[in-house]
Amino acid sequence: MALKYVQEYRDGELARQLIAAIGDIEGKKMRLMEVCGTHTMSIFRHGIPSVLPDSITLLTGPGCPVCVTAQRDIDIFVALSMVPEVILTSFGDLMRVPGTLSSLQQEKARGRDIRVVYSAFDAVKLAAENPHRQVVFCAVGFETTTPTVAASIMVAQQQGLTNFSIHCAHKLTPPALAALMETPGVEIDGFLLPGHVSVITGTGAYLPVFDQYKIPAVIAGFEPVDILKAVLMLVRQNVSGVPALENAYPRAVCDKGNPKALAVMDQVFKKADTVWRGIGMIPASGLVLREGFNRFNALEKFDIQAGDAPEPAGCACGDILMGLKKPDQCKLYKKRCTPMNPVGPCMVSSEGACAAFYRYG
Numbered sequence: 518m519a520l521k522y523v524q525e526y527r528d529g530e531l532a533r534q535l536i537a538a539i540g541d542i543e544g545k546k547m548r549l550m551e552v553c554g555t556h557t558m559s560i561f562r563h564g565i566p567s568v569l570p571d572s573i574t575l576l577t578g579p580g581c582p583v584c585v586t587a588q589r590d591i592d593i594f595v596a597l598s599m600v601p602e603v604i605l606t607s608f609g610d611l612m613r614v615p616g617t618l619s620s621l622q623q624e625k626a627r628g629r630d631i632r633v634v635y636s637a638f639d640a641v642k643l644a645a646e647n648p649h650r651q652v653v654f655c656a657v658g659f660e661t662t663t664p665t666v667a668a669s670i671m672v673a674q675q676q677g678l679t680n681f682s683i684h685c686a687h688k689l690t691p692p693a694l695a696a697l698m699e700t701p702g703v704e705i706d707g708f709l710l711p712g713h714v715s716v717i718t719g720t721g722a723y724l725p726v727f728d729q730y731k732i733p734a735v736i737a738g739f740e741p742v743d744i745l746k747a748v749l750m751l752v753r754q755n756v757s758g759v760p761a762l763e764n765a766y767p768r769a770v771c772d773k774g775n776p777k778a779l780a781v782m783d784q785v786f787k788k789a790d791t792v793w794r795g796i797g798m799i800p801a802s803g804l805v806l807r808e809g810f811n812r813f814n815a816l817e818k819f820d821i822q823a824g825d826a827p828e829p830a831g832c833a834c835g836d837i838l839m840g841l842k843k844p845d846q847c848k849l850y851k852k853r854c855t856p857m858n859p860v861g862p863c864m865v866s867s868e869g870a871c872a873a874f875y876r877y878g
């Protein structure tokens with residue numbers, strides 16, 4: 518099936534053929550997990566769970582960058598916003614995530630200088646325009662976002678800016694897949710791998726996880742036909758008993774990914790253990806600045822002390838991110854927790870499972 522235009526990836530007849538093909542080989546119960554916030558939204562928006570056989574359960578994994586950001590990092594962002602000379606810059610999704618005592622939105626209402634930006638480069642530009650202020654960027658996201666943050670740091674260095682820094686809460690996708698496979702109680706029969714992340718990492722980045730766990734895995738695009746095609750491939754692998762690492766998004770993803778983006782990332786960051794919301798510490802699943810770039814580390818620059826922070830009481834984001842619960846199995850869902858009054862990040866982020874479930878489920 519070689520498609521060319523976006524409309525073809527939304528074609529109803531093609532989608533019906535794929536649904537029929539999935540239905541023809543249904544029977545075996547299987548739990549398939551996507552690990553990408555854009556997949557979460559697309560799956561709910563297009564009603565994909567409702568057209569699949571009952572035997573197939575689609576799970577939402579740790580793929581929403583805001584949702585996986587640990588409570589400690591949210592508290593650090595809030596603490597940085599309170600430093601008088603700081604202009605804190607952040608993606609919009611982070612603003613309403615409740616920290617232990619406050620959120621960025623609440624601090625902005627109290628008069629802190631917090632600005633929503635669309636890229637780390639906007640923050641660098643702000644630093645150049647405000648030489649007497651300190652501009653800090655809240656760096657969250659996966660391999661998709663990290664290269665641009667790395668590039669922005671290199672630009673700041675080239676410009677000799679001494680008033681730009683970041684707090685790095687970046688995460689890497691493959692170690693999270695391995696962590697899920699090692700978590701007792703987590704049952705996954707296949708991964709729908711993230712398209713955006715894979716554009717940067719390439720198919721090869723998943724090989725170590727695939728070789729170790731031999732779990733069906735398919736990289737998918739974001740249109741309904743993309744997703745149904747990937748689900749069909751996962752179902753076929755499960756039924757045949759022959760797991761494979763396949764690429765159903767070849768129009769954007771190749772084996773080696775984007776070498777330039779990977780090189781920039783590697784130049785600025787190195788791997789480190791990091792804590793994921795709900796999942797806990799995953800070895801070598803995060804990034805920290807390399808020694809040569811330490812002056813861009815906001816934590817050191819402003820001497821912010823941050824200990825572990827408990828997640829909001831009653832919030833089941835962690836279980837949802839591991840496929841152990843659906844949003845409506847959280848006791849707070851639609852009661853104390855709504856998009857207007859979120860308790861956890863999964864209800865805040867536009868890519869969060871609870872927000873998607875609330876809107877489309």
Ligand code: SF4
Nearest residue numbers: 833834847854861871
């Ligand atoms: S409904 Fe709210 S409290 Fe419950 S898991 Fe989702 S974000 Fe957390």
